[in-house]
Amino acid sequence: MKTENQKAWFFVLPVLLLVAFNALIPMMTVVNYSVQETFGDNMFFWEGLTWFENLLRSERFHASLGRQFLFTGLILAIEIPLGIAIAMSMPRKGFWVPFCLVIMALPMLIPWNVVGAMWNIFTLPDIGLMGYFLNHVLGISYDMTQNVFAAWVTIIIMDVWHWTSLVVLLSYAGLVSIPEAYYQAAKIDGASNFAVFRFIQLPKMKNVLTIAVLLRFIDSFNIYTEPFVLTGGGPGNSTTLLSIDLVKIALGQFDLGPAAAMSLIYFAITLLVSWLFYTLMTKDDAR
Amino acid sequence: MSWMAWTWPTALLFIGIFSAMGVLTILEIKSPGGAERKGALGLVTTRGDRLFLSLLGSAYIFLAWLGFFGTPLWAPLVIAICWATFCFWKV
Numbered sequence: 001m002k003t004e005n006q007k008a009w010f011f012v013l014p015v016l017l018l019v020a021f022n023a024l025i026p027m028m029t030v031v032n033y034s035v036q037e038t039f040g041d042n043m044f045f046w047e048g049l050t051w052f053e054n055l056l057r058s059e060r061f062h063a064s065l066g067r068q069f070l071f072t073g074l075i076l077a078i079e080i081p082l083g084i085a086i087a088m089s090m091p092r093k094g095f096w097v098p099f100c101l102v103i104m105a106l107p108m109l110i111p112w113n114v115v116g117a118m119w120n121i122f123t124l125p126d127i128g129l130m131g132y133f134l135n136h137v138l139g140i141s142y143d144m145t146q147n148v149f150a151a152w153v154t155i156i157i158m159d160v161w162h163w164t165s166l167v168v169l170l171s172y173a174g175l176v177s178i179p180e181a182y183y184q185a186a187k188i189d190g191a192s193n194f195a196v197f198r199f200i201q202l203p204k205m206k207n208v209l210t211i212a213v214l215l216r217f218i219d220s221f222n223i224y225t226e227p228f229v230l231t232g233g234g235p236g237n238s239t240t241l242l243s244i245d246l247v248k249i250a251l252g253q254f255d256l257g258p259a260a261a262m263s264l265i266y267f268a269i270t271l272l273v274s275w276l277f278y279t280l281m282t283k284d285d286a287r
Numbered sequence: 288m289s290w291m292a293w294t295w296p297t298a299l300l301f302i303g304i305f306s307a308m309g310v311l312t313i314l315e316i317k318s319p320g321g322a323e324r325k326g327a328l329g330l331v332t333t334r335g336d337r338l339f340l341s342l343l344g345s346a347y348i349f350l351a352w353l354g355f356f357g358t359p360l361w362a363p364l365v366i367a368i369c370w371a372t373f374c375f376w377k378v
Contacts, residue, residue: 025291028291028297028301029290029291029292031297031300031301032291032292032293032294032297033292035294035296035297036292036294038292042289042290042292044292044294046294048358049353049358049360052350052353053353053354053357053358056350056353056354057354265350268343268346268347268350271343272343272347275339275343279330283329283330
């Protein structure tokens with residue numbers, strides 16, 4: 001029988017302890033909270049599955065979940081194709097390469113709350129550069145503080161501005177790793193530009209695109225700061241995404257039990273969708 | 288431990304999950320390789336993948352039942368056990 005050296009596990013131990021401390025134990029506490037009611041002071045009362053049942057039937061939860069899927073779906077549908085397109089039009093060698101890379105990386109270096117504040121000031125209808133321009137120069141009525149459609153357009157554009165670069169940089173890394181010989185072979189065979197894209201570039205970018213889609217899905221599904229700073233969830237509740245609603249329940253209303261139940265359902269959705277994306281995108285790879 | 292607000296049902300849940308992982312560890316030491324195979328869903332899965340699918344699937348089965356029909360949860364328990372059996376048997 002083949003003997004295996006299991007010593008490597010000891011090297012994983014510190015990370016395991018760290019993850020237990022900052023993720024696993026808090027997560028277990030959330031599970032404990034989700035079946036109880038508390039009024040503070042470390043006093044807990046058993047509630048069973050009441051919070052889950054209430055939440056699954058609550059209009060408010062359905063609405064914020066729907067908004068969350070709409071937001072994530074829209075930004076993925078824009079950022080992934082746009083990111084690939086920008087990466088393909090970037091130069092592969094020469095003087096402009098570092099320039100393009102730095103310009104692309106800049107938005108990602110700005111902290112979330114600053115992005116929210118920037119876009120808030122930028123889009124305010126009477127004093128913001130874009131808001132003023134649209135309203136008073138072009139004469140288009142635009143007010144993201146009052147109009148639901150304008151608020152949605154603004155948070156979508158803000159996210160596209162902030163995070164398309166991630167898709168661009170990952171796709172670009174995939175593109176530059178394609179050897180020149182592939183393109184030469186395609187040229188000899190007389191392949192069209194689309195055929196080159198479909199059968200050479202896209203398959204070669206698949207691995208990095210899997211990571212890009214996963215990261216963008218998880219980040220956008222858990223997004224809090226940017227829309228919170230920009231619109232505060234308004235007008236009304238129209239941009240109250242899941243995490244904003246969750247914080248309202250947990251810290252605004254101090255309903256820790258329902259908030260814990262909500263975070264577990266939230267977690268289950270993130271887990272399932274991430275698993276689906278990952279499985280579907282890596283399904284054809286020989287393992 | 289009091290700040291973690293433990294209850295017996297949640298403790299049993301975690302004891303169950305961790306002992307399942309313990310059993311998997313023992314099985315892995317006895318027969319390494321994770322019993323990899325291509326199952327009914329067309330996915331290549333190991334024992335760990337099957338446990339993950341069983342648990343995640345069961346969570347959705349219970350949540351769906353709770354949302355549509357409410358308590359008691361005996362029927363979804365039966366469905367979840369069938370799902371887990373299917374996962375370990377065919378997937």
